[in-house]
Amino acid sequence: MPGSPSTPSHSPPLRVAFALVAVLLGITGGLGNALISANLANVQGHLGLTPSEGAWLPAAYLMVNISTSLVLIKFRQQYGLRRFAEIGLSIYVLLTVAHVFVEGFAMAVFVRAASGFAGATVSTLAVLYMLQAFKKADMGRGLVLGVGISQLATPLAWLLSPALLDLGEWHRLYVFEAGLALCSLAAVVVLKLPPGERIKIFESLDFVTFALLAPGLALVAAVLTQGRVQWWNSQPWMGYALLASVILLTAAFIIEYNRKNPLLQTRWLGSLETLRFAMGAMMLRFILSEQNFGAVGLLQTLGMGADQLHSLYAVMLAGLLGGICTSALTFSQKAVIPQILTSIVLIGLGSFMDADATNLTRPRDMFVSQGLLSFAAGMFMGPLMLIGVMSALKNGPQYMVSFAVLFSLTQSIGGLAGPAAFGSFQVIREKFHSSQINGHLDPTNPVVAQRLQVQSQIYSATQTDPVLRQAQGISQLSAAASREANVLAFNDVFRVIGLLTISFLSWSLFHTVRAAWAAKKTEQLQTDTPPPVTV
Incomplete structure (x- = not known):
């Protein structure tokens, strides 16, 4: 498939290396949001946030992450896996380092939102690297392992957080995450995925669809995250947000339904x-x-x-x-x-x-x-x-x-x-x-x-x-x-x-x-x- 790596025959040591890089990438990709969720009270207290403001931090990550697959697949199909991997991981490294210096509510929300986009890149790479560790006949097993690795991030975040917090304030959590991101970037640069087929696939209407779907899905995620905190019928903005999401999503589906080559x-x-x-x-x-x-x-x-x-x-x-x-x-x-x-x-x-x-x-x-x-x-x-x-x-x-x-x-x-x-x-x-x-x-x-x-x-x-x-x-x-x-x-x-x-x-x-x-x-x-x- 265009956008996926080729599957040459690797030696056993190289297959082990691909599997280890996949584990590193999978844990790194899911750990950022898991650390925020596990230590939300600490982060909220340090930044002086109310409960509703604190809830926007994990919400911002999910609001962006939920729609990133719309463009990520086509990006790697048109520009290649290596560029996809190195650009995506470089952005993720910059954002995790920025976490260490974050002060203030607005900056924290922005960094979490951008991390939602970059984190999806890392999780995708984890699956692609794990597939390289298996022969073609066993790639189903590789898919199971690659998808499952990111689920380990939540219990790991809870297990690691007390020890990391003992070393200092909540910034230590993100120093650790930044270190993992740097290790992941180094591993991807050293052990590259095999090249795959590239095709010219982006169309101008793809960006119109994305511009409609992304905010529509983000509004749904925001309401689901904040509904229990601010309560559903006490905040008029939630009703307006759901109405806007219905309009945006309907417009996107109408455009896609009538396209010759739909996204x-x-x-x-x-x-x-x-x-x-x-x-x-x-x-x-x-x-x-x-x-x-x-x-x-x-x-x-x-x-x-x-x-x-x-x-x-x-x-x-x-x-x-x-x-x-x-x-x-x-x-x-x-x-x-x-x-x-x-x-x-x-x-x-x-x-x-x-x-x-x-x-x-x-x-x-x-x-x-x-x-x-x-x-x-x-x-x-x-x-x-x-x-x-x-x-x-x-x-x-x-x-x-x-x-x-x-x-x-x-x-x-x-x-x-x-x-x-x-x-x-x-x-x-x-x-x-x-x-x-x-x-x-x-x-x-x-x-x-x-x-x-x-x-x-x-x-x-x-x-x-x-x-x-x-x-x-x-x-x-x-x-x-x-x-x-x-x-x-x-x-x-x-x-x-x-x-x-x-x-x-x-x-x-x-x-x-x-x-x-x-x-x-x-x-x-x-x-x-x-x-x-x-x-």
Whole structure:
């Protein structure tokens, strides 16, 4: 394919070198945004940002990253892989170095937005380098590993952050990321990808489409990121942003629908098979929000910090590695659907296992459930991408741009919509449970009165005024009630995710059985049809 490297026969040491560079690139490409997400409170405090301002930092990265695949594929098809690699990585190095000197909210948002574009370049290179490490017959395994590497960035960011922060302020995080980026640039310059075919492919209308799609998708990402923080119906700008995104996206699709050589194959994107794939891909990423929002959010609500979550993220990292390796080792065309279905089952099991959490739940209590979820996250990504790639290539190489946009969109929107939806649901359920709990806190009740007395006695050594002691006791009891309401709300979230997973599994099994039955019927008709008689 134009824009992809050729696949010559490499010696074993060279294949190992390509694989190691792919690992370096994959981790580097995903680590920047993961470090921001894992240490948002530290960065927010250092820059003096409000919670809504702090939320713009990861949002800016995703707002740009979500649409970059529109131009990256055509860029490397027209200008070549080496220029694509060296320019993209050079920009990424400059931006990571700029992070070290960032001061102020506006500059921080700009750097994160630009990093969203450059980070997509590095993640693409990781997949291309990993493919070089495998023979042609095993390139499916290379695709599984290449796609899965970037998923390791989130647990690694949580594991590395405490040690890096101990060395200094939050800038140390970006000194480390800048070092990785420099190492990646050096590795790409020294070990170059084999040359590939180049074609002249850019058209003037491509830039018009990009100018419409990029802000349209960015506005959707902004609303999903800020909706739970600023609340959906309290900020008029969110409604205007969604309206503008609908207008921009509709205009882009109208232009593409009527083009002779479209950037996006709108007819293929609108087909029933493609829509079903998009829904399944988005739903998988949506229900996996149980991990990064549900379990971690519950533990943080219970007062767990990065140091206490260290062991849990180590389990998540091991689960991801196990899922990726299992998917690669068992890879075959027949195993793709069973791997995806197994991932859905594991997500459901993990969600229901977490649904009985209490205020005494600690990270060790979630090792098994989060290990299952991480294993599922590592196992489904490669097979899912392979299904989409094969569906696109059946129609021709020009459909790869459309597939790249579709896959990126489903994973990004699913990853944003999950925390937004479940976070909003958790807030609503917390208010409900708080009203139920506080409604039973009658000071005339002997049990409640005894609890208030115990809470007040805690401050007897430091507070002599009985009225103030009573007020502090009431405050402590209210805080305990709020904590219990939050735990119950998170349990509701886990149950909803479990029920959604069961529904999704049933839907997937229905379509899998129907497709297998249709294929068997077609094969039987071909067998029963007699050959034509030649006269």
